[in-house]
Amino acid sequence: MDDFTLAPEMLARLKSARHVAVLTGAGVSAESGVPTFRDAQTGLWAKFRPEDLATPEAFRRNPKLVWDWYQTRYNAAAGVEPNPGHHALALMQDLFPEFSLITKNVDGLHERAGSRKVIELHGNITKFKCLDCSLPLDIRQAGHESPPPCPCGKSLYRPDVIWFGENLPVEALDAAKIAAANCDVFLCIGTATVVYPAAELPFSAKQHGALVVEINRDATPLTEEADHVLRGASGKVLPAIIDALQAP
Secondary structure: OOEOOOOHHHHHHHHHOOEEEEEEOHHHHHOOOOOOOOOOOOHHHHHOOHHHOOOHHHHHHOHHHHHHHHHHHHHHHHOOOOOHHHHHHHHHOOOOOEEEEEEOOOOOHHHHHOOOOOEEOOEEEEEEEEOOOOOEEOHHHOOOOOOOEOOOOOOEEEEEEOOOOOOOOHHHHHHHHHHHHHOOEEEEEOOOOOOOOOOHHHHHHHHOOOEEEEEOOOOOOOOOOOOEEEEOOHHHHHHHHHHHHHOO
16 A cells, blocks of 8 residues: 655755665566566476576576576566656656666666666666676577577677676676765665665665665665655655656
8 A cells, every 4th residue: 555745854855956866676667567586486487496597507507497587587577668666767867966776676677768877786687698708699689599609609698687696796886885875865666675785775875964765665674764764656656756846
């Protein structure tokens, strides 16, 4: 159930903010119908643990199995549309002198909604690269092999996402940390804030003096620390914020 009130002091801080940073998680994409990582374990895939399908070792052991699993997820993401929350964030990027959109999601829905310069902490399921040389692949140019071989002749193409046991991309993580440390307002949306290092970002923002707003249907470890908690779907809360910011 959506139960939120846009506090005047929160809106005032937003209206005067020079830099707003946002962190989005699986809850935002779930509103578009994208299965969460573990909810995707249905049908054929129900007998596998996600950890057995999302590691470099699993790919080297059975590349076709892992490739087909990610193609299932790729097709699921391609078959849905950005929701009002995604579109609201795309609008928000033009309301402030500086706006940083950080996401743990890999479905590319923020970009499809019109967001620019998205900081993708966990990669992007719509992109592919060679397992060994990292040469990127345009999936539209791939053949029918599962997975396609890389022209380097040494390895295969893999999804350009972060697997268990892999480090987050240094450039993206550094950019996210800088945004959290320098923003005036930090919005934490649709994430349980339990998986680090991404989970530390809203806490870091608060330590550096930012107003922290949590938008989530459920309580999280951040809830007691957040300055404002808006209980509801991002697809309802974020458009309401946009309307309030644009009101005369």
